[in-house]
Amino acid sequence: MDRLHIKGGAQLNGRIPVSGAKNSALKLMVACLLTDQPITLTNMPNLADTRFLAQLLETLGVEVYWPKGESTCHLNAAELKSTIAPYDQVRKMRASFNVLGPLIARSGHATVSLPGGCAIGARPVDLHLQALEAMGADLRVEQGYVKAAAIHGLKGAHINFAMPSVGATEHAMLTATLAQGVTVLENAAREPEIEDLANCLNSMGARITGAGTSKIRIEGVETLGGTTHAVMPDRIEAGTFAMAAAAAGGDVTLEGAPVAALGAMNAKLREAGVTVEADEEAGTLRIVRNGSRLKSVSVSTQPHPGFPTDLQAQFMALMSLADGTSIIRETIFENRFMHAPELSRLGADITVRGQEAVVKGVPQLTAAPVMATDLRASVSLVIAGLAAEGETVVNRIYHLDRGFERLEEKLNACGASIERRSEDED
């Protein structure tokens, strides 16, 4: 198992290119199941998650051509050879569950394992299932699998989500493109990745309007065709590097950043005393902090355009160094504070009370061995390690590799000192 050794204390200075968004890429890959024509995705992030999903798609019969290290991925679902998504290929990753609706739309039936993903809460799939049922799918949950059939095909439906769910919105949108008639999604999630998916689907011939708002209208079509689509840049990766620069100090410019999607984070960083120069047209985000101590700022995670839950752990790492007390409230997932005790090992003063963490800033963190518990928690430990005095060792970084492309390389190019070692090297 790999671990990261981080020598803290160095400022970060330089430029960091932002990769394609994991959470968009995964759903875009699933879209290939809706057509027998080839799909080409560019700006694809090379990650454990995207590679893993490619394997699931291959199991289903998709031809995948994606040479190692390359950022262009060719997918061709001309013929599907299976409609079964097995437990071992779905349990690790949330997004793989989204093959269910497209498989039903394409083949009339499917058997898909219940999903996994980061262990940050119960994460049920009731909203996904309700949407598919509203479109005419017959569903049974048996032995950990959803068994689905739509003997008479899928029909457009009016779906009012009980809460905005990113995954359920995307799942319903993907499925409705091939349903007969019009589907309207109300109280839909508004995350930018949903708009990216809708743009790709529309370029395949779908008729979707309203993506990015809470009401999405999808007019079903008979068939979809092939396309080439560039994955949008990763706002969570960009936000993570912004916070790394703010925590370590220095002057970092993020290139190819989805600036418009980062408004809530930029506002919080500015409140904390960080200089943020955002240039939407150039796609650059410059983060500067020289000398001055961070100010404490409270935050509550919200669906987009609010402060993203996927940046909460990173913000907690930052606030653990701020002057004063900040209250961090997690409203999306009920168990997303597992980084708090690990940050405390580095000297952070954090008390978790239900859905709130009270973070009393300390002037300095000190190195310690810590353990990554989930994807964003892992990177919050890297951020804290960059600012801490001494050598921090982050264990179990397979979580990190799910969602960050060349993390050490990108940070080391700006002056960080991060080394990846496997257990055999110790």
Ligand SMILES: CC(=O)N[C@H]1[C@@H](OP(=O)(O)OP(=O)(O)OC[C@H]2O[C@@H](n3ccc(=O)[nH]c3=O)[C@H](O)[C@@H]2O)O[C@H](CO)[C@@H](O)[C@@H]1O
């Ligand atoms: C692969 C991917 O894109 N993952 C992202 C996606 O996860 P994901 O799509 O799983 O997150 P959702 O937006 O669905 O979850 C939001 C809330 O809705 C609840 N819920 C969801 C579905 C459902 O059927 N029933 C239900 O109760 C969840 O438990 C959670 O409390 O959006 C989250 C919220 O921005 C991000 O943190 C994840 O990084």
Ligand SMILES: C=C(OP(=O)(O)O)C(=O)O
């Ligand atoms: C929670 C995340 O991923 P997943 O939904 O796949 O668990 C994430 O990307 O932070």
